[in-house]
Amino acid sequence: MRDRWGREITDLRLSVTDRCSCRCRYCMPAEGAPRTGELTAEAYLELAAAAVRCGIRKIRLTGGEPLVREDLPEICRGLRAIPGLEELCLTTNGLGLESLAPALRAAGVDRLNISLDTLRRERYAAMTRREPPGDLLAGIRAAEDAGFAGLKINMVLVGGFNEDEIGDFLELTRDHPWEVRFLELMPMGPCAAWPRSCFLPVSSVLERAPELEEVSGRGVARRFRLPGGAGTVGLIAPLSRAFCGGCSRIRVTADGHLKSCLHSREEIPLAGLRGEALEAAIRRGIREKPRTHHLTERSSDTPRSMNQIGG
Ligand code: SAM
Ligand code: SF4
Numbered sequence: 001m002r003d004r005w006g007r008e009i010t011d012l013r014l015s016v017t018d019r020c021s022c023r024c025r026y027c028m029p030a031e032g033a034p035r036t037g038e039l040t041a042e043a044y045l046e047l048a049a050a051a052v053r054c055g056i057r058k059i060r061l062t063g064g065e066p067l068v069r070e071d072l073p074e075i076c077r078g079l080r081a082i083p084g085l086e087e088l089c090l091t092t093n094g095l096g097l098e099s100l101a102p103a104l105r106a107a108g109v110d111r112l113n114i115s116l117d118t119l120r121r122e123r124y125a126a127m128t129r130r131e132p133p134g135d136l137l138a139g140i141r142a143a144e145d146a147g148f149a150g151l152k153i154n155m156v157l158v159g160g161f162n163e164d165e166i167g168d169f170l171e172l173t174r175d176h177p178w179e180v181r182f183l184e185l186m187p188m189g190p191c192a193a194w195p196r197s198c199f200l201p202v203s204s205v206l207e208r209a210p211e212l213e214e215v216s217g218r219g220v221a222r223r224f225r226l227p228g229g230a231g232t233v234g235l236i237a238p239l240s241r242a243f244c245g246g247c248s249r250i251r252v253t254a255d256g257h258l259k260s261c262l263h264s265r266e267e268i269p270l271a272g273l274r275g276e277a278l279e280a281a282i283r284r285g286i287r288e289k290p291r292t293h294h295l296t297e298r299s300s301d302t303p304r305s306m307n308q309i310g311g
Pocket of ligand 1: 062063065066113184306307310
């Protein structure tokens with residue numbers, strides 16, 4: 001289905017919890033994060049099936065941290081059984097993948113994005129406010145061992161924190177068939193008040209690595225490759241090169257609110273709706289999707305932090 005600006009909406013980001021095993025400084029407060037609540041597995045499946053009837057072809061599960069939900073494999077199996085759903089993906093911080101990756105693969109998850117903002121243990125502890133795992137790449141390796149191909153690693157660039165690791169992250173793509181994606185930090189939640197120097201454009205990756213060669217790609221990332229590299233490099237620039245014109249996404253928060261734009265205040269409550277009423281609410285949300293966000297003028301308009309929406 002198309003929105004009123006003519007964009008075809010095919011992707012749903014479905015958050016299944018606002019809880020998390022980390023407390024990343026840009027995403028959540030250290031403690032006392034207000035809870036939004038979450039729905040049952042059945043409610044998410046009903047909602048997802050209605051979204052697929054409205055034209056959704058791809059679902060990405062997110063959170064909070066989706067792996068903290070014990071019934072995650074059950075949710076994945078249920079989603080996979082929805083006729084018309086072409087792709088099921090998941091974004092995770094990777095903690096717990098060592099035990100869960102095979103179950104997720106068996107449940108029909110097609111692809112994983114794993115978030116990792118630093119390769120240095122002391123920085124990991126400082127950013128996530130938790131003990132680092134023994135091996136920071138353990139989750140990624142476990143996903144690979146479980147048979148997940150085309151792994152993507154999300155690294156949010158934070159000025160003054162990890163820009164000196166751009167080279168180390170690029171090196172990961174030399175021998176591994178992974179896509180390392182550099183993301184611009186978006187001013188929302190705890191980081192909305194951070195100084196401007198924290199918000200780096202992803203062009204700083206190209207400045208540090210002029211040898212990167214652009215390769216063709218689809219989706220929101222510009223894609224590159226180190227000469228002879230086994231993997232690829234993605235640059236995602238919601239601020240410096242907004243991709244709203246080609247946005248094909250809607251989101252549903254863990255507590256069942258439809259957000260047709262990540263940065264808008266507008267939400268449509270879906271919890272409790274069923275059948276045609278549920279479908280009609282989703283269609284209204286798609287139709288009314290805002291044309292663009294306003295991040296170049298001001299912080300995000302949403303009062304929610306990222307863990308409460310689903311990144
Ligand atoms: N917990 C999972 C994870 O970290 O991958 C899934 C949810 S998390 C909200 C999804 C992604 O959003 C992560 O890659 C995280 O780094 C990113 N993220 C969170 N807050 C952000 C912000 N203000 N700007 C840019 N990316 C952000
Ligand atoms: Fe948790 Fe992901 Fe937010 Fe970090 S970015 S606190 S891992 S939801």
